[in-house]
Amino acid sequence: MRNRPGLEDGPRQRCRNFSTMHADNPHLxxxxxxxxxxxxxxLDTIAExxxxxxxxxxxxxxxxxxSIGSEGVCYxxxxxxxxxxxxxxxxxxx
Numbered sequence: 001m002r003n004r005p006g007l008e009d010g011p012r013q014r015c016r017n018f019s020t021m022h023a024d025n026p027h028l029x030x031x032x033x034x035x036x037x038x039x040x041x042x043l044d045t046i047a048e049x050x051x052x053x054x055x056x057x058x059x060x061x062x063x064x065x066x067s068i069g070s071e072g073v074c075y076x077x078x079x080x081x082x083x084x085x086x087x088x089x090x091x092x093x094x
Contacts, residue, residue, distance in 0.1 A: 046070060058084065 021028045030045035031052075046052050051069035055062045063081035067074045077088055 043068070043070075056081070064088075 019025075019028055019031065027045065031039055031041045033039050041052070046069060048070050051067040053065060053067040056064040058080070061080040062078050063084055063086050065076050065078065075088070077086060
C-alpha cells in the first residue's frame with residue numbers, strides 16, 4: 001500500500017487483511033497476505049462470471065470498494081470515504 005501523496009518519505013503503512021469467507025470455503029487461501037502489509041491474488045483464482053470484492057473499512061464503515069472479475073474492474077468511493085476525506089488517484093503504468 002502506498003502512502004498518501006505528500007507522505008512518500010514517511011513510514012511505510014501496513015494494513016490488515018481479513019476474509020469474510022467461512023473456514024471451509026475452497027477459495028479462502030486465494031488471497032495471499034504478505035509480511036509487508038501487501039496482499040495479492042492471481043486473476044485465475046476468480047471463477048468465470050464471478051467477482052472478488054475488496055472493501056476498505058474504518059470503524060465498521062466501508063470507505064472504498066473495488067470488485068475484480070473476469071470481465072473487468074469496478075471501484076467506488078462511498079459516502080463514508082468522502083466524509084473521511086478519501087479520494088482516488090489513478091495512473092496507467094507499463
